[in-house]
Amino acid sequence: MTALPALREDDIVAAIAAIVGSPSHGRVRLGIGDDAALWQPSRSHRSAITTDALIEDVHFSRATMSLSEAGRRAIAASSSDLAAMGARPVLATVALGVPAGAALEETLELFRGMATQARLDGLAIVGGDLTRSPLWMLSITAVGEVRPSNVKTRSGARPGDILAVTGPLGASRAGLEVAQRSLPLDATLAAEALQAHRTPAPRLREGRFLAASQHVTAMMDCSDGLSTDLARLCAAGDCGALLERVPVAACAVAVASALGTDAEHFALSGGEDYELLVAIRPRAFEHLASRFVARFGRPLEYLGIVSRERAINWSRNGRIEPMQRSGWDHFAS
Amino acid sequence: MTALPALREDDIVAAIAAIVGSPSHGRVRLGIGDDAALWQPSRSHRSAITTDALIEDVHFSRATMSLSEAGRRAIAASSSDLAAMGARPVLATVALGVPAGAALEETLELFRGMATQARLDGLAIVGGDLTRSPLWMLSITAVGEVRPSNVKTRSGARPGDILAVTGPLGASRAGLEVAQRSLPLDATLAAEALQAHRTPAPRLREGRFLAASQHVTAMMDCSDGLSTDLARLCAAGDCGALLERVPVAACAVAVASALGTDAEHFALSGGEDYELLVAIRPRAFEHLASRFVARFGRPLEYLGIVSRERAINWSRNGRIEPMQRSGWDHFAS
Numbered sequence: 001m002t003a004l005p006a007l008r009e010d011d012i013v014a015a016i017a018a019i020v021g022s023p024s025h026g027r028v029r030l031g032i033g034d035d036a037a038l039w040q041p042s043r044s045h046r047s048a049i050t051t052d053a054l055i056e057d058v059h060f061s062r063a064t065m066s067l068s069e070a071g072r073r074a075i076a077a078s079s080s081d082l083a084a085m086g087a088r089p090v091l092a093t094v095a096l097g098v099p100a101g102a103a104l105e106e107t108l109e110l111f112r113g114m115a116t117q118a119r120l121d122g123l124a125i126v127g128g129d130l131t132r133s134p135l136w137m138l139s140i141t142a143v144g145e146v147r148p149s150n151v152k153t154r155s156g157a158r159p160g161d162i163l164a165v166t167g168p169l170g171a172s173r174a175g176l177e178v179a180q181r182s183l184p185l186d187a188t189l190a191a192e193a194l195q196a197h198r199t200p201a202p203r204l205r206e207g208r209f210l211a212a213s214q215h216v217t218a219m220m221d222c223s224d225g226l227s228t229d230l231a232r233l234c235a236a237g238d239c240g241a242l243l244e245r246v247p248v249a250a251c252a253v254a255v256a257s258a259l260g261t262d263a264e265h266f267a268l269s270g271g272e273d274y275e276l277l278v279a280i281r282p283r284a285f286e287h288l289a290s291r292f293v294a295r296f297g298r299p300l301e302y303l304g305i306v307s308r309e310r311a312i313n314w315s316r317n318g319r320i321e322p323m324q325r326s327g328w329d330h331f332a333s
Numbered sequence: 334m335t336a337l338p339a340l341r342e343d344d345i346v347a348a349i350a351a352i353v354g355s356p357s358h359g360r361v362r363l364g365i366g367d368d369a370a371l372w373q374p375s376r377s378h379r380s381a382i383t384t385d386a387l388i389e390d391v392h393f394s395r396a397t398m399s400l401s402e403a404g405r406r407a408i409a410a411s412s413s414d415l416a417a418m419g420a421r422p423v424l425a426t427v428a429l430g431v432p433a434g435a436a437l438e439e440t441l442e443l444f445r446g447m448a449t450q451a452r453l454d455g456l457a458i459v460g461g462d463l464t465r466s467p468l469w470m471l472s473i474t475a476v477g478e479v480r481p482s483n484v485k486t487r488s489g490a491r492p493g494d495i496l497a498v499t500g501p502l503g504a505s506r507a508g509l510e511v512a513q514r515s516l517p518l519d520a521t522l523a524a525e526a527l528q529a530h531r532t533p534a535p536r537l538r539e540g541r542f543l544a545a546s547q548h549v550t551a552m553m554d555c556s557d558g559l560s561t562d563l564a565r566l567c568a569a570g571d572c573g574a575l576l577e578r579v580p581v582a583a584c585a586v587a588v589a590s591a592l593g594t595d596a597e598h599f600a601l602s603g604g605e606d607y608e609l610l611v612a613i614r615p616r617a618f619e620h621l622a623s624r625f626v627a628r629f630g631r632p633l634e635y636l637g638i639v640s641r642e643r644a645i646n647w648s649r650n651g652r653i654e655p656m657q658r659s660g661w662d663h664f665a666s
Binding site: 009012013015016019020021023025027028030031032033034036037039041042044045047049050051052053055058059090091093094095096097104107108111112114115118119122124125126127128129130131132133134135137139141143145 | 342345346348349352353354356358360361363364365366367369370372374375377378380382383384385386388391392423424426427428429430437440441444445447448451452455457458459460461462463464465466467468470472474476478
């Protein structure tokens with residue numbers, strides 16, 4: 001008897017998409033498979049919708065994060081999906097499972113965290129469902145709006161496009177390490193890492209800025225680790241990539257060094273950084289990057305180029321080698 | 334030391350609404366507390382959004398229902414919330430928690446059930462999130478559209494209005510009893526009860542029909558048991574009710590009789606019947622009820638009248654007595 005091959009989340013999603021079928025009415029403009037789905041409430045408007053689940057001991061642990069921080073992070077993750085569509089957040093609903101032993105105050109603490117982030121992001125929390133559950137379980141759906149001409153999906157990257165991210169990666173994973181153990185670290189870098197893990201900031205303004213450029217051909221958020229997210233962008237665009245540079249956050253470099261491990265691994269596999277991954281027409285990159293740094297005070301980080309060949313290769317130490325996909329996958333073995 | 338009083342779900346929701354605050358922008362037209370929230374994507378359009386969680390061993394048991402049926406019922410519950418706003422379903426997102434031991438085929442079975450009901454209701458399943466979870470956990474968000482003039486909330490009932498439901502109640506709870514034990518029952522009635530429990534039909538056409546009448550002053554779905562739902566309708570409208578009649582489904586009467594229990598209890602406390610509860614201006618009731626029966630082939634069931642006094646009373650066996658609230662509440666002790 002041979003073991004069944006482990007299925008990747010993407011394969012399961014593909015099987016689900018086949019069952020669910022194509023949307024039966026023209027109002028739905030984009031279905032399963034992107035950061036958010038899109039529909040058309042009226043001819044001149046597009047709404048984006050995204051759903052994320054956050055489950056205790058799967059997505060977060062109370063040992064490394066308060067309930068208030070878990071609430072903030074859950075809203076930030078939803079806002080990040082809207083940012084990746086170029087959308088402006090409008091509202092969110094929350095399904096919350098509360099363990100039997102929980103105090104009312106704990107439920108309210110979670111909502112205080114969600115309300116704080118929702119105010120920062122311009123989201124109104126408008127409803128939801130409250131239920132008993134074996135452990136803390138949170139499912140957030142967020143809706144945003146985007147001008148039809150500004151919609152960016154994962155699938156538009158073309159060979160020759162420049163790949164970039166809105167900030168260096170790996171900080172969230174570094175923060176998890178800091179929360180889990182005592183490390184000899186500079187206090188400022190330790191605090192930066194913890195903040196990136198516990199209260200990440202969605203790139204909403206950056207998302208709208210990039211979405212407004214006709215030279216941005218694809219956009220998604222980088223929440224499952226660059227190796228997984230880049231593979232998804234390339235699969236959606238039926239292309240490949242040559243990765244020439246992995247921008248790593250300074251705090252991630254420090255944490256990796258303290259642990260004696262590889263900082264690039266945090267960026268490629270860690271996930272939950274919520275930076276935006278974009279493909280940009282090559283002739284427009286330099287101008288857009290200079291406008292980006294002027295606007296946001298930090299660089300649009302160069303990663304590499306989109307290739308016709310579907311493989312994802314990594315130019316490293318003078319050699320080009322295939323990149324392993326090592327990001328977060330709930331269903332891989 | 335005295336024990337803390339048990340909080341009702343409604344009290345917790347009120348505390349959450351205070352934390353979350355009022356929506357910061359005018360696009361949101363209706364927030365926490367109704368069957369769905371409403372927003373305004375453009376001047377002439379209203380969108381409705383609703384979220385429901387379904388957790389194994391809390392909301393359903395695999396001993397009494399297949400995963401496919403649980404999926405169907407979860408979509409039906411969301412559609413029912415849209416029906417209660419007078420909305421036409423557009424799309425849904427699904428957050429699914431999959432237990433570690435589950436086979437891919439089980440996940441797909443759940444989605445087949447959801448896809449079946451979504452097709453019946455006109456909902457496109459457009460996305461969501463897939464995660465590991467200690468048990469099956471499903472959170473569905475559905476979006477619908479309603480003409481601004483047709484929106485019905487819970488809060489419009491006025492003294493003198495007639496209270497009615499779109500069908501007799503108690504069948505779902507009767508079906509749960511049939512699924513759990515062997516009862517001496519007519520096979521047709523047993524099948525009816527099981528169907529009501531496992532694959533309930535949301536009253537979408539009825540909801541749109543009633544929403545189109547300016548004489549319908551309030552509407553909600555009757556999913557937590559009539560005693561709880563009527564109390565919510567009255568609290569939202571700052572009024573009370575005199576309940577004169579509890580319409581009970583024939584299969585619920587038969588099951589209650591086989592169990593030697595009270596069939597009205599199934600209707601008042603059982604929940605998950607997904608009929609619509611409406612308040613109607615008294616002069617319009619007769620005409621609307623006759624159009625309803627002509628259109629749908631079954632009566633709009635009279636319940637009683639809305640009173641100025643806030644109490645909910647029940648006229649029963651020639652006496653008027655206060656009605657106890659006995660419906661489903663996740664948080665009451």
